[in-house]
Amino acid sequence: MxxxxxxxxxxxxxxxxxxxxxxxxxxxxxxxxxxxxxxxxxxxxxxxxxxxxxxxxxxxxxxxxxxxxxxxxxxxxxxxxxxxxxxxxxxxxxxxxxxxxxxxxxxxxxxxxxxxxxxxxxxxxxxxxxxxxxxxxxxxxxxxxxxxxxxxxxxxxxxxxxxxxxxxxxxxxxxxxxxxxxxxxxxxxxxxxxxxxxxxxxxxxxxxxxxxxxxxxxxxxxxxxxxxxxxxxxxxxxxxxxxxxxxxxxxxxxxxxxxxxKTLALRMERHCASAARIARWLDAHEAVARVVYPGLPSHPQHALAQRQMRLRGTPVGGGMITIHLRGDISTARRFLERVRIFALAESLGGVESLIEHPAIMTHASLPPETRAALGIDDTLVRLSIGIEDPDDLQADLAQALAGL
Ligand SMILES: Cc1ncc(COP(=O)(O)O)c(C=O)c1O
Missing domain, CATH: 3.40.640.10 (Type I PLP-dependent aspartate aminotransferase-like (Major domain))
Known part of the structure; x- marks a missing residue:
């Protein structure tokens, strides 16, 4: 070598x-x-x-x-x-x-x-x-x-x-x-x-x-x-x-x-492919008010994402998805308590899928008025899509979102 x-x-x-x-x-x-x-x-x-x-x-x-x-x-x-x-x-x-x-x-x-x-x-x-x-x-x-x-x-x-x-x-x-x-x-x-x-x-x-x-x-x-x-x-x-x-x-x-x-290339390929698929699926889900994902055409800067974020020359949206749920903080809590494969935990980017509530968890150090100005509200949930089988991840989210 x-x-x-x-x-x-x-x-x-x-x-x-x-x-x-x-x-x-x-x-x-x-x-x-x-x-x-x-x-x-x-x-x-x-x-x-x-x-x-x-x-x-x-x-x-x-x-x-x-x-x-x-x-x-x-x-x-x-x-x-x-x-x-x-x-x-x-x-x-x-x-x-x-x-x-x-x-x-x-x-x-x-x-x-x-x-x-x-x-x-x-x-x-x-x-x-x-x-x-x-x-x-x-x-x-x-x-x-x-x-x-x-x-x-x-x-x-x-x-x-x-x-x-x-x-x-x-x-x-x-x-x-x-x-x-x-x-x-x-x-x-x-x-x-x-x-x-x-x-x-x-x-x-x-x-x-x-x-x-x-x-x-x-x-x-x-x-x-x-x-x-x-x-x-x-x-x-x-x-x-x-x-x-x-x-x-x-x-x-x-x-x-x-x-x-050493396995970053393989992992990013799976993170991005699974996140793109799950973002599209969440976008059509009735319990979800809005999906923010750079790979979706609805993202306000989708054109820039396509130009700037590329995996081996192909535009990708990354492995992170942010969603706004319909409902309020108790809806978000119920959803986060119900997931089984996704771990309710801070951090991101690991092989395992993680999910978290920024207003209470990672971004609690921001003053409430700053969070509000940035749109980090009580129904906002952040997902880090891991490299598990995307069918299993989707099924986990489906059961957690059902009848919220
Ligand atoms: C975008 C970003 N920058 C910096 C940090 C801080 O890194 P660390 O937790 O390794 O100190 C984090 C941690 O979540 C992060 O997400």
Missing amino acids: PAMAHAHTASLDTICIHGGQHPDPSTGAVMPPVSLATTYVQSTPGVHRGFEYTRSHNPTRYAWERLAARLEGSEIDESADPSCGGFAFSSGLAAVATALELLDSGDHVIAMDDLYGGTYRLLTRVRERSQGLKVTYLDMTDPARIERAITDRTRMIWVETPTNPTLKLVDLASVARIAGPRKILTVCDNTFATPMLQRPLTMGFDIVMHSTTKYLAGHSDALGGLLVTGRTDLATRIRFLQNAIGSVQGPLDAYLTLRGA
């Missing part, structure tokens, strides 16, 4: 397996060992084999970081950066927190109005206070609004697409065109789409962020975050911050994430 010198030209299905990977130099093992040692021997003070202390250098973490870098389209060579511009963190929020350290106190950030609740909480309740960041929350479905919000202190634009849980999209190429000439850093949280569906770096973004806890690891058993950049100057700065802050992913979680990511 030779190292792939030109992995970025291989198909993503192949990159999932081989991107940035080499056999273990000491044994030839095709998967890296889980390297738990915290320190490495030196032959004379200051002379080591590239590994000094595990916070700064860890071979298992590097193996995952290199794969992640290639998946997101970073072309940084391993000789220029040991993890090719990929950086793994202890959680998605640790990745967000480290990316925000690229900014100086008092800088202005333009962020989506419909951010993951934890990112919003970090910005409003921590960094506005501790770092003096000024944040403008914006509906970016119309990129022209971004231009109007830019000030002379704007240093970062933070985008999520599709958003969580209302599945709004942002035209990534348009945002990059606005930010690029002004030297404003662009960051895209690509957790929902994954690089199988969209690669923001190839559309002009500076940094991609993930909660790898979701689709990249894919098995609901490893917490992690990720930043990837294709710019060597940013890779140097993020490497410094990752070590200086110490927000690194541990080797066992890095190993599990690497292992999970």
